Amino acid sequence: MIRLESRNSSSHWLAVLAPVAAALFAMLLAAIPLMAAGQNPITAYGLMFKGAFGGMFAFTETLTRATPLILTGLAAAVAFRAKLWNIGLEGQFYLGAVGAVIVGSGSIDAPAAVLIPMTMAGGALFGALAMLGPAWLKTRYQTDEVVTTLLLNFVILLLVQMLLEGALKDPMALGWPQSAPIVDNALLPALSAKYRLHTGLYIALCASLLVFALMRYTTFGFALRAVGENPSAARHAGISVSAATLGAAALSGALAGLAGVGEVAGLKGYLTADISPGFGYAGIVVAMLAGLSPLGVVMAAVFVAAVFVGADSMSRALSVSSYLADLMVALALLCVLIGGFLMRFKVTWVSNSRRTSSTGAEV
Amino acid sequence: MSDHNKNNTSELPATKTQSTPPAEAPVLLELRNIGKRFGETIANECIDLTLRKGEVVALLGENGAGKTTLMSILFGHYVADQGSIHTADANGVLQPLPPGNPQAALAARIGMVHQHFTLAENLSGFENILLGSEKLWLPARGRAALRARVEAQMAESGLHVSLDERVSNLTVGERQRIEILKALAHNTQVLVLDEPTAVLTPQEAEGLYKTVALLASRGLAVIFISHKLHEVLAASHRIVVLRRGRLVGELTTANASKDQIAEMMVGHEVPRTERGEATVGEPVLQLLDVSLESSQQRQRLQHVTLTVRRGEVVGVAGVSGNGQAGLADLISGLALPSSGKLLIDGEEVQRTGPRHLMARGVARIPEDRHHQGVVASMNIRENLMIESLDDARFQRFGVIKAAASRSHAIEQIDAYDVRCEGPDAVVGQLSGGNMQKLILARALDQEPLLILASQPARGLDIGAQTDVYRRLLEARKRGAGVVLISEDLDELFTLSDRIVVLHDGELTEAGASDEIDRREVGLLMAGQGSNHQQSTQESAL
Numbered sequence: 034m035i036r037l038e039s040r041n042s043s044s045h046w047l048a049v050l051a052p053v054a055a056a057l058f059a060m061l062l063a064a065i066p067l068m069a070a071g072q073n074p075i076t077a078y079g080l081m082f083k084g085a086f087g088g089m090f091a092f093t094e095t096l097t098r099a100t101p102l103i104l105t106g107l108a109a110a111v112a113f114r115a116k117l118w119n120i121g122l123e124g125q126f127y128l129g130a131v132g133a134v135i136v137g138s139g140s141i142d143a144p145a146a147v148l149i150p151m152t153m154a155g156g157a158l159f160g161a162l163a164m165l166g167p168a169w170l171k172t173r174y175q176t177d178e179v180v181t182t183l184l185l186n187f188v189i190l191l192l193v194q195m196l197l198e199g200a201l202k203d204p205m206a207l208g209w210p211q212s213a214p215i216v217d218n219a220l221l222p223a224l225s226a227k228y229r230l231h232t233g234l235y236i237a238l239c240a241s242l243l244v245f246a247l248m249r250y251t252t253f254g255f256a257l258r259a260v261g262e263n264p265s266a267a268r269h270a271g272i273s274v275s276a277a278t279l280g281a282a283a284l285s286g287a288l289a290g291l292a293g294v295g296e297v298a299g300l301k302g303y304l305t306a307d308i309s310p311g312f313g314y315a316g317i318v319v320a321m322l323a324g325l326s327p328l329g330v331v332m333a334a335v336f337v338a339a340v341f342v343g344a345d346s347m348s349r350a351l352s353v354s355s356y357l358a359d360l361m362v363a364l365a366l367l368c369v370l371i372g373g374f375l376m377r378f379k380v381t382w383v384s385n386s387r388r389t390s391s392t393g394a395e396v
Numbered sequence: 397m398s399d400h401n402k403n404n405t406s407e408l409p410a411t412k413t414q415s416t417p418p419a420e421a422p423v424l425l426e427l428r429n430i431g432k433r434f435g436e437t438i439a440n441e442c443i444d445l446t447l448r449k450g451e452v453v454a455l456l457g458e459n460g461a462g463k464t465t466l467m468s469i470l471f472g473h474y475v476a477d478q479g480s481i482h483t484a485d486a487n488g489v490l491q492p493l494p495p496g497n498p499q500a501a502l503a504a505r506i507g508m509v510h511q512h513f514t515l516a517e518n519l520s521g522f523e524n525i526l527l528g529s530e531k532l533w534l535p536a537r538g539r540a541a542l543r544a545r546v547e548a549q550m551a552e553s554g555l556h557v558s559l560d561e562r563v564s565n566l567t568v569g570e571r572q573r574i575e576i577l578k579a580l581a582h583n584t585q586v587l588v589l590d591e592p593t594a595v596l597t598p599q600e601a602e603g604l605y606k607t608v609a610l611l612a613s614r615g616l617a618v619i620f621i622s623h624k625l626h627e628v629l630a631a632s633h634r635i636v637v638l639r640r641g642r643l644v645g646e647l648t649t650a651n652a653s654k655d656q657i658a659e660m661m662v663g664h665e666v667p668r669t670e671r672g673e674a675t676v677g678e679p680v681l682q683l684l685d686v687s688l689e690s691s692q693q694r695q696r697l698q699h700v701t702l703t704v705r706r707g708e709v710v711g712v713a714g715v716s717g718n719g720q721a722g723l724a725d726l727i728s729g730l731a732l733p734s735s736g737k738l739l740i741d742g743e744e745v746q747r748t749g750p751r752h753l754m755a756r757g758v759a760r761i762p763e764d765r766h767h768q769g770v771v772a773s774m775n776i777r778e779n780l781m782i783e784s785l786d787d788a789r790f791q792r793f794g795v796i797k798a799a800a801s802r803s804h805a806i807e808q809i810d811a812y813d814v815r816c817e818g819p820d821a822v823v824g825q826l827s828g829g830n831m832q833k834l835i836l837a838r839a840l841d842q843e844p845l846l847i848l849a850s851q852p853a854r855g856l857d858i859g860a861q862t863d864v865y866r867r868l869l870e871a872r873k874r875g876a877g878v879v880l881i882s883e884d885l886d887e888l889f890t891l892s893d894r895i896v897v898l899h900d901g902e903l904t905e906a907g908a909s910d911e912i913d914r915r916e917v918g919l920l921m922a923g924q925g926s927n928h929q930q931s932t933q934e935s936a937l
Contacts, residue, residue: 250795250796250798251791251794251795251796252785252786252790252791252794252795252796253794255778255782255785255796256785258771258774259771259774259778259782262771262772262773262774263767263770263771263772263773265767265768266767266768266769266770266771266782267771267782268730268750269728269730269750269760269762269768269769270750270782270783271729271749271750271751271754271783271785272782272785
C-alpha cells in the first residue's frame, strides 16, 4: 500500500535541482524510443547538444528560438500565479503580431527610436486586449477561462488568416497569404549581421527582470499573488480580486503579444499564419518547468529551445523523426509535475506483511 | 428536537443521570503503551487506556494533545510505533487488533462518529446507515430484514429519526443521530464520538448526553472526545486527560471539578477571564431593520435591528448557518443590506468594500482563519500588511517598503507573542493559536472602533484562547465596540455584556449576559423562544 505524507518544508536547493533532475530523467525516458529506432541514445544526445550549443551559429539559433518562449513563458507564469488559466497565449501571440503589422508596416512614418517602441506597444496592447475579454467574462460571469481562452485561439487564428487574405495582405507577395512587410524603421535590429538573433532577446530578458521585480516588490504583484494563493482571504482583506485578475490578464496578454511582435519585427519581417510553431502552448510548458518563477522562465525557455533546435539538427543527421523534441519536452513537463508532487509529499510504501491479511486487505 | 426541550433543568451541564458502571465490568478495549511520533513531534507516548462495558470515558485534551492521533491508531488509519490494542471478541476474550487496518477495527465492533459528518446528502438516512457495510441494491426481502434491524436499533437506543427522509432535509441533530445509528449498525461494542456537540444547540447536546447514557446502560462502551469541560462533566463516568501526547491524568467524573480538569489539560492553573465593568459610549454599529437576500440560507437576514456601542461586547449566539455569515459579510464590507440601513459610527454605509469599512475603523477576525484570515503560503510580514496595501506606511507609488514592513512585522510578532521563526516564516506553518495571534495583531493594530470577532477562539487551546479573550477585552476597555459571533455559550457568557440570538436569519435580543441563563439562550438558538417552533426543520427543506 502507498501512503502519502505531506512534507513540512522543502529546501531551496531542491526547488532548483528538481527541474534539472526532471529534464535528465526525461532524456533517459526518451532514450527508449531512440533505441527502438535503432540509434545509440548517447550519439543522438551528443548530436542534439552539438546542434543546440555547438558553435556560434547553433547557439544563436537556440537563443533566437528561446526569445519568444521567454515572453510566452512569462505570460503564462504571470497568469498562473494569479490562478488565471490563460491557455490563449497562442492567440494573444498572433494578435500581438497583427498589432505590430498594423503599427509597423508603413501606416506611421517615424524614426526608429519612436516607431520601434510604438510597434511594441501596439503588439502588447493587442495581446492584452485579447486576454482582457476572457478575464472580464471570468470576473463578471464566472465563465471558465480555460475554455474561453483556448477556443479564442482558433477564432484569432482564423481572423489572422482572413486579415492575411484581406486587409493586411501584401499586394507584392504574388498571392501568398502574408502581410505587408514591417518597415525598416520598425524592425528590431539584429545583434549581428551573420546570425538571426535580434534585440528581441534583450527585450525578453528585461521583461523577465521586470516581471520578477513587479511580483516581488510592488503592491500589484503582492495583490496578484495573494489572489492566486487564496482569493477569499484576499477579498476579505480588501484586495479587489477582479482588479488583480484583470491586471494579471492584461500583463499576461501583453507579454504574449510582445512575443508576437518579436517574431514579426525581429525575425521574419512580415506576418504569416504559420509564424508560430506553437510558441503560445510551449510557453505554458516553459512556465511550468520554471515553477512559475520569472527568472527560471529564462532557463526553461533556453532548455526547451535547445531541445527543439538540437532535435532538428539531430534528426537530419540520424533520420530520426524530429517529433522526438515534442516527446522530450512533454516528458520533461510530466517529470517536473511528478517531481513537484514528490517535493510536496513523502511517499512511503507500507508493506502488506506488516498487516494481517485475514481480515481483507485494502490497497 | 422538541422532545428533549420539555424537561426544565435550569443549568445545562446538569444531566448527570449516569449510574456508575460496576468497576469489575468486563474489559472491551485495552490500549497498551501506545506510542507514535511524526518526525520530531511526539503525538502519543506510553498511553494506556482501558474501557469497560457500560462505561463512558471522556478523552479530554487541548488541540494537538494527541486525541485524534490516538483514535486514528485505534481505527487503523495510523500504525503505532509501539504498543498494542486489544479488543474483546465474541466470547469476551481480549484479542490483539491488527494495526493499520480499518477493516479489522470494524470487525472488532468499534464504531466511530466523526466530527465532520460523512453522510451522502442525496441518500435517505436508511441508505446512509447501510452505506459502506451493506449493499444498497438488495432484494426487497433482504432490505426489509435490514430495515427491521435498524428500527430495532432505533428503538433500543432511543435515537429516533425519520429513516426515509433525504439527509439533505434533516437538521444537524438528526444527521448526527443517523451517524450514530450508522456507527452502531454492525453490532458495535465500542463507540467513539469525536467532538460530537460542536454543531449542536445546547438542547440537542443535552439530548445527546442522554442518548450516550442510555447506550452505556445497554452495555456499550463509549469514548467521548471533547475539549469542552462542561460537557465532559455532563456526559462521562471517567475522564482521561491528554497533554502533549501523554496521558496526564485520570479522574472519576463524580469527583472532578472544572478548574482541576482545566489545570490538568493546560499543565498550570488557568487564569479566569474577568470582564470588568463596561463604560458604554456612543453607538458604533447600528443595523436598522436590515434584511439581506441571498440564495444561501447561511447568509440570509430578516429585519435585523441591532445596536453596538463603544465599550461593550455584544455576543451573537446561534447555531452556525442561521445568518451569521450574512451578518459578518455586512460588517466586513463584503455585502450591503438589501433593505434597511447599516450605520458605522453614525454614518450610513453605502458601498461595499472591506477597505472602505476598515478606513472607518472596522477590524475583522474572520470565522475561518485558513480560508479568510490568512494567505497560508505567504509569509508573516506579507500577511500583516495585506489589509493595508494602500497604506503609506507600507508602500510608495506601488513599490513595497520592504524594510518598513519588516520592522513592523518584527514589532507585531513581539507585541503579540507570535511564536515563529521570524517575519519571513510562512504562515501556513504556524499553529492555529499563533495564526490567530497574527490576525489579532493585524486587526487591532490601528486601534479600531468596532471589532467583528467570528468564532475567535474556535479550535484554539486554552492558553491561546485566554490570550484572545484578553486582547478583545482590552480593546473593549479602550472603547471599541465588539461584535462576538459564537456558538460557544461559555465564550459568549464570558465575554459578552449583552447577548442576542440569531435563528433563521432573525435576531432576538436575549438580554444582559448577567441577567439571563443559558437555558433561555439555548431555547432562542433552537428557535423556540419566539413563535416559530418548527422553523429549523422548515428551513432545512
